[in-house]
Amino acid sequence: MGWFTLNNIIILSVIAILAFGAFAFNDSFATHFSEDTKWQLVYVTDTSVCSNYDYQSMVKYDTITEKYLALYQFDNTKYDPLCINQNRYDAMYEMPDDLDLLVLVYSKNVGEVELHSEKMGGLFMHSGEDKKFNNAIILCDCPNFYYSDPVWILTHEISHFVLYFLEFDIHVIEDLVHKYDDKYDECRSDYDDSCESVFTKLYVDHMAYSFSVMPPYEDAIGISEIKNNHVEISKPLLELGKVMTQWWTVGKISEGDYSNALGLLAIQNQQYNDAKHNVLFKDGPIAKDVVTWEDVLLADGSDENKQDVMEKVREKMKIEDQAFQQTDFTGLPYWFKNTAKYWTDDKITDEEFVRSVKYLKDRGIIREHSLDE
Secondary structure, three states: OOHHHHHHHHHHHHHHHHHOOOEEOOOOOOOOOOOOEEEEEEEEEOOOOOOHHHHHHHHHHHHHHHHHHHHOOOOEEEOOOEEEEHHHHHHHOOOOOOOOEEEEEEOHHHHHHHOHHHOOOEEEEEEOOOOOOOEEEEEEOOOOOOOOOHHHHHHHHHHHHHHHHOOOOHHHHHHHHHHHHHHHHHHHHOOOHHHHHOOEEEEEHHHOEEEEEOOOOHHHOOOOOOOOOOOEEOHHHHHHHHHHHHHHHOOOOOHHHHHHHHHHHHHHHHHOOHHHHEEEEEEOOOOOOOOOHHHHHOOOOOHHHHHHHHHHHHHHHOOOOOOOOOOOOOOOOHHHHHHHHHHHOOOOOHHHHHHHHHHHHHOOOOOOOOOOO
8 A cells, every 4th residue: 555545544534533523622721832921011001102100100010910920929921011102002012922911001091991981990811722822911000999909900810810821610710709809899998807818918119119919819829830731632543643653753654744634633623612712801890799700701791792892802912913823934843753752652641742733733833624635
């Protein structure tokens, strides 16, 4: 049997397995090979140039973000903060290619239009399958009695991000919102001794001031990897994948045919509804009834409003444009051949190999294929 025919049989076998749903990815992966989370704080002002107050606020929120992530012992690297006019932000700002989390702070006039008009003081949103990419926190630098303090909102949303990224149970996030957020708002108007356990203090050196922030969730402190970090893969597909990989590593099939097969393995995950991978956690006005999980997920109690807000924010964040960085790389990278060899020799787990495959797909190094390609 010639190699051309054998290759076609291999690919058709993969298609048959996929058609019966034998292969299933978990809906999130930590696929960045730079393991820490990269973030940047951008302060957007309505004035033509950033004022001294704007710059001071930029540094304040940047410092608090950095210090608060440190409370979680959450591995991260930050870009220098940026203060920018709203028109310049809309027209010119581009997120760095490897940015995982954008922290966007609106000045008072901008935030009242962009957030308060939607009954939000701040929000955390994520778009896409991989929790590592396309995360944004947005808040308004506009303290008032209708919403929580902006610093509190910032740390509230960072907690949402960390807990969501680490895949804690949804009720943990809900309990966190109930336990701390509502109690903190009560304490602002009626302080008693029980309020001392509701917040933690963060000191900002250049302001010589300690800010009240949401206490980090204790069970999440020091966790550097996603909690539910598993991949479900059928045994028949694993065996087939290992045979294909062994043949490729010893030169029995070409790199192009092997890459095509990997592309076929990846197509099943696209069957999920995209809406499943879009989330939005928001901080609403203080004057509210008992918060339900639906209230937290939906911008104002309706799915229609949630979608409107997310589309607007996604456009601002340019998330769709930078969802996955493309590359001009031709061929499979050398490190992947080593990874494949380690997998066939049982030196790395199935999950590690699958994540390597998904990393290549997300970077455009391998692409999905339809049956007629």
